[in-house]
Amino acid sequence: MLILAIDTSAVASAALVSDDAPESVLASFATEDTRTHAEVLAPGIDALLAEAGVSGHDVDAIVTGVGPGPFTGLRSGIVTARTLAFVWDKPLHGVMSLDAIALEVAESTESAAEFIVATDARRKEVYWARYTLSDAQLPHLADGPHVGFAADLPDLPVYGAGAGIYSDVVKAVAEFSTRQPEALSLGQFALARLAAGEQLLDSTPLYLRESDAQVPGPRKRAL
Amino acid sequence: MNRTQPLVLGIESSCDETGVGIVRGTTLLTNTVSSSMEEHVRFGGVIPEIASRAHLDAFVPTLQEALAEAGVSLADIDAIAVTSGPGLAGALMVGVCAAKALAVATGKPLYAINHLVAHVGVGLLEGATGTRGALEPAADAPREPAQSALPENMGALLVSGGHTEILRIRSITDDVELLGSTIDDAAGEAYDKVARLLGLGYPGGPAIDKLARTGNAKAIRFPRGLTQPKYMGTVEEPGPHRYDWSFSGLKTAVARCVEQFEARGETVPVANIAAAFQEAVVDVITAKAVLACRENGITEVLLGGGVAANSRLRQLTEQRCRAAGIRLTVPPLPLCTDNGAMVAALGAQLVMAGVEPSGIGFAPDSSMPVTTVSA
Ligand SMILES: [Zn+2]
Numbered sequence: 115m116l117i118l119a120i121d122t123s124a125v126a127s128a129a130l131v132s133d134d135a136p137e138s139v140l141a142s143f144a145t146e147d148t149r150t151h152a153e154v155l156a157p158g159i160d161a162l163l164a165e166a167g168v169s170g171h172d173v174d175a176i177v178t179g180v181g182p183g184p185f186t187g188l189r190s191g192i193v194t195a196r197t198l199a200f201v202w203d204k205p206l207h208g209v210m211s212l213d214a215i216a217l218e219v220a221e222s223t224e225s226a227a228e229f230i231v232a233t234d235a236r237r238k239e240v241y242w243a244r245y246t247l248s249d250a251q252l253p254h255l256a257d258g259p260h261v262g263f264a265a266d267l268p269d270l271p272v273y274g275a276g277a278g279i280y281s282d283v284v285k286a287v288a289e290f291s292t293r294q295p296e297a298l299s300l301g302q303f304a305l306a307r308l309a310a311g312e313q314l315l316d317s318t319p320l321y322l323r324e325s326d327a328q329v330p331g332p333r334k335r336a337l
Numbered sequence: 338m339n340r341t342q343p344l345v346l347g348i349e350s351s352c353d354e355t356g357v358g359i360v361r362g363t364t365l366l367t368n369t370v371s372s373s374m375e376e377h378v379r380f381g382g383v384i385p386e387i388a389s390r391a392h393l394d395a396f397v398p399t400l401q402e403a404l405a406e407a408g409v410s411l412a413d414i415d416a417i418a419v420t421s422g423p424g425l426a427g428a429l430m431v432g433v434c435a436a437k438a439l440a441v442a443t444g445k446p447l448y449a450i451n452h453l454v455a456h457v458g459v460g461l462l463e464g465a466t467g468t469r470g471a472l473e474p475a476a477d478a479p480r481e482p483a484q485s486a487l488p489e490n491m492g493a494l495l496v497s498g499g500h501t502e503i504l505r506i507r508s509i510t511d512d513v514e515l516l517g518s519t520i521d522d523a524a525g526e527a528y529d530k531v532a533r534l535l536g537l538g539y540p541g542g543p544a545i546d547k548l549a550r551t552g553n554a555k556a557i558r559f560p561r562g563l564t565q566p567k568y569m570g571t572v573e574e575p576g577p578h579r580y581d582w583s584f585s586g587l588k589t590a591v592a593r594c595v596e597q598f599e600a601r602g603e604t605v606p607v608a609n610i611a612a613a614f615q616e617a618v619v620d621v622i623t624a625k626a627v628l629a630c631r632e633n634g635i636t637e638v639l640l641g642g643g644v645a646a647n648s649r650l651r652q653l654t655e656q657r658c659r660a661a662g663i664r665l666t667v668p669p670l671p672l673c674t675d676n677g678a679m680v681a682a683l684g685a686q687l688v689m690a691g692v693e694p695s696g697i698g699f700a701p702d703s704s705m706p707v708t709t710v711s712a
Binding site for chain 2: 150151152153154155156157159160163170185186189190191192193194195196197198200201202319321325326327328329330
C-alpha cells in the first residue's frame with residue numbers, strides 16, 4: 115500500500131510511505147518554517163512524486179494531518195489533500211497530528227509508559243494530548259487533543275516543540291524539545307493502523323478553538 | 338495549450354464566496370458559487386476565520402458542481418486560474434492551495450490572478466453586458482483574437498463590501514492603473530456599519546437601498562469625504578486625494594445624527610437617514626469616478642462589485658455617465674459579485690494573450706496591487 119501523507123499543523127511536510135519500502139519510506143520533505151505553507155507545499159509534493167517516480171494513479175490513499183494547529187496553515191494541507199484525493203479519486207483519511215510525534219516517542223529510547231505530546235498553539239497556550247505505551251504496540255491516545263496553558267498539563271514527561279517553549283513549567287524531554295509533527299511519521303502511523311485493521315479519522319480539521327468573532331451587543335442609546 | 342479558445346477553470350476565495358467558474362475563450366460555461374454570507378449575519382460583517390473555514394468545506398463540492406454543470410472533465414481543461422489577491426489572507430490561502438493541488442494533480446498550467454482586474458475581465462464574456470455590450474465587439478467586427486474586444490479608453494468603477502476603486506485599463510493583461518480608491522472603509526462596509534447603527538441587519542446594502550426609497554434624501558445633509566479643495570486640488574495641480582474616497586467620517590456623522598435625535602427624545606427618522614446616507618455615498622462615488630474618467634480621457638466604464646446591485650448607484654452612475662458622454666456597462670449581478678467566472682475570464686484573456694503561467698511557487702498577496710494582473 116502506497117500512501118501520500120501531508121501535514122501542515124506546524125511545519126509544511128509531505129511523505130510517500132509504503133509497506134513495501136525499507137523503513138516504509140519512499141520519499142519525504144519538511145520545512146522548518148511554519149508560515150510559508152502556501153508557497154512550499156505544492157512544489158514540495160510535486161518534487162516528491164517526481165523524485166520517487168510515482169504518479170497520482172500509483173497512490174492508494176491520501177492521509178492528512180487534521181491538527182490541532184494554527185488554522186490558516188492547517189487548512190492549507192487539508193485542502194491540498196482533499197483536492198488531490200478528489201482529482202485522483204483516492205480514499206482520504208485524517209490522522210490527529212500529535213500522533214506523529216507520539217509514534218516517534220514510542221520508537222525512541224527515551225520513551226516513558228505514559229507521556230504528553232505538546233505543540234505551540236500561540237497565545238501562550240499549547241495543543242496537547244496524553245498517550246500510553248505498552249510493549250510493541252502503537253501509542254494509545256488516552257486523552258485529548260486539548261488546547262490550554264502549559265502550566266496546567268498533567269505531571270508527566272512532555273515531548274514536542276510545545277514542551278521546549280515552556281520548559282520552565284513542564285517536564286520537557288530535551289531530545290524532543292523542538293520536534294514538530296511531520297508527514298513522514300504521520301504516514302507511517304497511518305500505514306501501521308490500517309495494517310492493524312483500525313479506522314482512521316475523516317479530514318475534518320480539529321480547530322479546538324472557535325473563531326474569535328464576537329456577536330455585537332445592542333448599540334448603546336444616547337441618554 | 339489551446340491559446341485561441343482556451344478552456345479555463347477559475348477559482349475565487351478572497352472574501353466570503355467560494356466560486357468556481359469555467360469559460361471557453363469568452364464563452365461562460367458555468368458560474369458556481371457557494372456563499373458563507375448567512376454565517377456572518379449575526380456578526381454584522383464578514384468574519385475572516387468563519388469565511389476561511391467555509392471555503393475549506395465548500396471547495397471540492399463547488400468544483401464538482403461546476404464541472405458537472407459545464408459538462409467538462411478536468412482532463413479537458415487548458416489552464417487553471419486563481420485569485421491570489423487582494424483579499425482576506427486566510428481566505429485567499431484556501432483557494433490558492435486548492436488551485437495549486439489541482440495543478441499538481443492534473444499537470445495543468447496555473448495563473449495567479451488579481452481579483453480587481455478579474456472584476457473587469459468578466460465584462461469581456463459574451464452576454465456579460467446585457468444586450469450587445471459596450472465591451473463586446475460589434476456583430477460585424479472581426480471575432481479573433483477575442484481579447485481585441487476591449488475598447489480603448491476603458492475604465493472600471495468597482496464598488497463592493499471589500500473595495501471601492503476607479504481603474505484605467507489600457508490592456509486587461511498587462512496595463513492596469515489605479516486612479517483612485519477608498520482610503521479607509523469600502524463603500525459596502527460603510528453600508529453594513531450604518532445598517533447596524535440603524536438596526537437594519539446584515540447585509541446593509543439591500544436593507545438601506547429598500548428603506549431609502551421611502552425616505553427624503555434631502556432631509557439631512559451628510560458630508561462627502563475628501564471633497565474639500567485641499568484634497569481635490571485642480572486639474573493642473575491635483576490634490577493628494579482627487580479621485581479617492583473616504584467613508585469613515587460619513588459613518589461617524591450618521592452615528593452623531595442618530596444620537597442627537599435620541600438625546601432630544603425624538604423618534605429617529607430612519608428612512609430619511611438611510612436615504613441621506615445613501616445619497617452621500619452614491620453622490621461622492623459617482624462624482625469622483627466621472628471626474629477621473631473625464632480627466633483621463635476614459636469614455637467607456639464598467640461598473641462592477643456587489644454594490645452594483647444598488648438601485649441608486651446604478652441610476653446616478655448612468656445619469657452622470659450619460660451627461661459626460663461616457664458609455665456605461667453593468668454586467669448581470671451574478672457576474673458583478675465575487676465569483677469564479679471572472680477569474681476564469683481573466684485567465685482566458687491571459688492565455689489568449691500568450692502570457693506565461695505563474696507556476697506553483699507564488700504566495701497569495703492580500704494587498705496585491707492592480708498593476709500586477711497576474712503573478
Ligand atoms: Zn470583489
